[in-house]
Amino acid sequence: MRISNKLSRIKPSATLTISAKAMDLRAQGREIISLSVGEPDFGTPQHICDAAKAALDEGFTRYTQVPGIPELRTAVAEYFNSYYGTKATLEATMVTNGGKQALYNIMQALLNPGDKVLIPGPYWVSYPAMVKLADAEPVIVPAGADKGFKITPEDLDAAYTADVKMLLLNSPSNPTGVQYTEAELYALAQWAVDHDVFVISDEIYDRLIYAPAEPVSLAPLWEKHPEHVAVVNGLSKSFAMTGWRLGFVLAHPDLIKAMSKIQGQSTSNVNSITQKAALAALNGPRDFMATMNEAFMRRRDKAMEIVATWPGVVCPRPDGAFYIFPDVSALYNEKMPDSTTMCTVLLEEAGVASVPGAAFGDDRCVRFSYALDDETLITALNKVGEVILP
Template structure:
């Protein structure tokens, strides 16, 4: 059987691969805790679940318009107005199967073969693969833990070329938890626009930000520069809807039409029942975020205190999302030679799953999710320490 070169050269998602290995070990009777998956441990709010049930009971199982129900697109536009003061209409929104599909649609719509995308690293594992599938070329812009893994205009200047087409920003960051201020985001975007570089802002974790940091978005900048910016978001993290696959993008109407062409020839509309659940999320209470941010901030502080006691380990303080990205290479010794062997050893000997930093572009590190209960987190860190520190 012939498999295309495009697919043969494509690596599977590292986070999903780790999760599959975890499930396999559990099926064998092993006790394994996953600190690898980016999924809140809170329950989906009851009013959102009820809306899905009501949709089923009322026969809301038919095709919808490809970019989403009109009322859902209007509600998503209202999200940017309500939280960031950016005025948008339904025509500026497409609803997608998670933020991932919104990003894929954007790359397929914006990139021609050979177009370059500036990608600050460390980066989310799926960005390079999606860029490659669209025919683009990833140009990683390295950042440093000494600057909280945040990119600067000076960093970008060193990597821009005549072929640069897109700048991809992610705040709060997966995997580092780094958060740009509103001023920093707009400075980076203004630099890109001045060079006729399109900006994609991935803001999937925007509501999971911890004081004194504040949520920031390029949606107000988009309103002033609608032909140069697109904003991607999702309800997956904010409303614990990871499996229901609810993403959305804010963009110029012509770009929305292009993205709808891609979606119309691949998946068509997203799950109709999911859309009614999402509508309830947008229009109902957001109280779940208060409980989540309180718990995540507490767990973050605990994990930072613990990591700070490990010799040679450094870890910037994340101001958002629910990950830490510690620099662990001081612990590479013996059969631990890189982030992959470190994570393999921890999975096999400690029964704790992490994601190797190599998957995110920095082999010195590993991503640790603290989207688990306090007790599970404490126990897991103890097990990790016994393996790595002896």
């Protein structure tokens, strides 16, 4: 069979590969603890599930408008208005099949062959692949643990060429959990505006923030420079709705129209039942977020305490999301010379699934998720320590 040349540039998802191997070991009867999962371990709140059931009972099962039903697009606009003080309307919003499709749609709408996209590293595994699928070139701007996993405008200056057309920011970050302060994030975004570079701000973890840190969004900057900024978000993480696949976008109305054209010729509308559930999520109570955040912050602190006992390991303290991304390169040896090998050994010998930092652009690190109960988390990290420590 003849496969498109474009796909030869795309690697399979490392997180899915690890998950598949973990499932194989479970099928063989092995007890495996997964620290590789990128989703909350909390169930979707009941009022959201009830809204989905009601939509089914009411027969809301037909096609909808491609960018989303009007009341949901209005609720998306109000999300940004209420949290970040914007004055967005539905024309500047749309809903997508997860935040991933929102990112994909924007890149397909704005990038041309030969364009370059600046991506801070470490990065989420899908960013470079999406850029390549748009026939553009990812340019990684690295910042290791020694820099707190944060880039600066000076780093962007060093990476900039005339072909750079886009900057992709993610705060809080997957895989590091690190969040830029408002001053830091806006300095990066303003650099892009000044250089006529379009900014995508991936804010999928924007409500999973741990005190004293506070949520930061580029939504206000979008309002000032709508032709240069788009904000991507969704319900997967903060609303514990990963499987529902509902992302949303705040962007210039002309870009929304272009994205809707792409979505109309690919997936069309988001599942109608999911849209009704999303409406209940955005318009309903959000007290469950505080409960989740309290649990995640407690687990983060427990994880950091354990990792701090590993000699030579450096791990910047995350302010959001539910990952730690320690630099474990001081523990590499002949048996475990890199992150991929280390994760394979951890899976086979400790029965713990993790994700190699190489998948995120930093082979010195390993990503552990703390989106699981306290006792299991502590057990898993202690097992990791037993294997990797000399």
